[in-house]
Amino acid sequence: MAHFTKATSVKDWLDQRLAIVKVEKVMASEYWIPKNINFLWAMGMILAVTFSLLLVSGIFLLMYYQPNIDTAFYSVNYTIMREVDFGWLWRHVHGVAASVIFLIMYIHMFTGIYYGSYKKGREMIWLSGMLLFVTFSAEAFSGYMLPWGQMSYWAGMVITNLFAGGSLHADGLVEWIRGDYVPAQAFLSRFFMLHVILLPLAIMGLIGLHFAALRIPHVNNQDGEEIDFEAESKKYLAGDKAGSKVMRFGNDFMSKDMTIVGLYLVFFFYLVFYNYGFAMDPVNFDPADGLKTPAHIYPEWYFLWSYEILRPFSVDVGLIAFGFAQVIFFALPFLDRSPNAVAANRRGLFAIWFWVMLVNMIVLTAMGKLPPEGIYSTIGYVAALLFMAQWLVLPFITKFEKKV
Numbered sequence: 001m002a003h004f005t006k007a008t009s010v011k012d013w014l015d016q017r018l019a020i021v022k023v024e025k026v027m028a029s030e031y032w033i034p035k036n037i038n039f040l041w042a043m044g045m046i047l048a049v050t051f052s053l054l055l056v057s058g059i060f061l062l063m064y065y066q067p068n069i070d071t072a073f074y075s076v077n078y079t080i081m082r083e084v085d086f087g088w089l090w091r092h093v094h095g096v097a098a099s100v101i102f103l104i105m106y107i108h109m110f111t112g113i114y115y116g117s118y119k120k121g122r123e124m125i126w127l128s129g130m131l132l133f134v135t136f137s138a139e140a141f142s143g144y145m146l147p148w149g150q151m152s153y154w155a156g157m158v159i160t161n162l163f164a165g166g167s168l169h170a171d172g173l174v175e176w177i178r179g180d181y182v183p184a185q186a187f188l189s190r191f192f193m194l195h196v197i198l199l200p201l202a203i204m205g206l207i208g209l210h211f212a213a214l215r216i217p218h219v220n221n222q223d224g225e226e227i228d229f230e231a232e233s234k235k236y237l238a239g240d241k242a243g244s245k246v247m248r249f250g251n252d253f254m255s256k257d258m259t260i261v262g263l264y265l266v267f268f269f270y271l272v273f274y275n276y277g278f279a280m281d282p283v284n285f286d287p288a289d290g291l292k293t294p295a296h297i298y299p300e301w302y303f304l305w306s307y308e309i310l311r312p313f314s315v316d317v318g319l320i321a322f323g324f325a326q327v328i329f330f331a332l333p334f335l336d337r338s339p340n341a342v343a344a345n346r347r348g349l350f351a352i353w354f355w356v357m358l359v360n361m362i363v364l365t366a367m368g369k370l371p372p373e374g375i376y377s378t379i380g381y382v383a384a385l386l387f388m389a390q391w392l393v394l395p396f397i398t399k400f401e402k403k404v
């Protein structure tokens with residue numbers, strides 16, 4: 001049993017029971033962050049803030065949403081949008097945040113790739129980040145089913161059909177996932193469950209893992225410099241703040257982070273109030289109709305690049321290519337064989353690899369939105385092949401990279 005003395009203050013009382021002084025040191029005042037970082041290192045905090053906005057707005061939407069195929073569409077488009085005071089605001093916050101969080105996630109991922117922040121003991125940060133990405137994708141997809149509009153229904157149909165596995169003919173699997181022959185009540189109920197409880201719980205657990213994975217290796221910095229955190233933090237604590245290469249997480253780094261978060265929130269609420277249309281598909285303002293297939297079915301913008309990798313091939317090859325695209329980013333820390341955790345522009349061939357990957361994924365995204373005809377399908381085909389080829393060459397070009 002620990003030794004308890006008469007507490008001199010509330011803080012002391014709590015400290016004796018919860019070690020709050022030590023926790024505060026580990027989490028904030030003695031959690032050291034390199035000074036040599038730029039605004040791109042604020043993306044993680046922006047993601048955490050955007051996820052919180054999704055949670056809060058989701059809780060308010062849940063008070064009026066009805067997970068029933070006969071009433072879901074009207075509960076969203078009539079009750080929430082027109083009847084409930086400020087219902088439209090919560091819906092726009094939720095819709096805009098769902099879209100923007102993917103943009104920020106892509107920026108955050110590509111920052112990690114550019115600076116090689118998945119190396120030198122940072123592999124778990126990357127792997128937990130990728131798990132977050134995949135779980136967020138499932139969260140976004142399940143949420144998209146809930147308004148039970150035309151695009152909810154038909155995107156649900158197309159995506160669940162993928163589980164038929166081409167010539168494997170795993171047809172029973174598709175019905176098992178849907179709980180019926182076509183998307184219907186069982187389908188809506190289970191995607192509702194996934195969206196409001198199971199996946200958010202998983203995301204919160206994964207964010208915890210991601211943060212824990214950051215604590216020991218510390219975040220990387222712009223020059224990939226191996227900082228002696230022990231020595232630099234001593235210098236800081238001894239009063240030489242300017243001469244030290246590190247700063248405290250709380251409040252030095254947080255105050256910088258929050259400045260960028262503030263600017264982001266101005267942009268975010270500008271979108272919510274004046275430009276929310278991009279986050280809402282017009283086709284989804286028609287109620288689901290299993291007898292009326294929309295002329296052109298496409299997913300939300302953040303899934304378009306992988307959709308385009310599926311589309312130009314025959315069913316079987318397309319499924320393999322699609323599966324490859326979903327998992328290959330997990331392997332990045334192991335396929336990049338160079339020890340250099342420095343900015344890509346100092347890494348020779350890898351710099352070309354990086355920019356080609358980024359531009360090619362933008363091209364795939366653009367082609368994924370267009371109908372698969374003529375020149376578009378040719379460009380999509382070449383871009384999909386290039387995507388796969390890049391992953392195949394990565395170990396070779398990085399193995400022979402010079403140490404910088």
Ligand code: HEM
Binds near residue numbers: 041
């Ligand atoms: C909701 C999702 C996420 C949240 C809340 C989140 C949060 C954070 C935070 C707060 C940091 C430290 C500050 C920074 O570098 O921004 C960080 C770093 C990092 N994250 Fe994430 N992250 C998320 C998703 C991802 C994803 C999808 C990936 C990519 C696979 C990823 C990979 C990384 C990497 C590699 C670092 C280390 C950066 C460095 O060492 O410089 N994260 N994340």
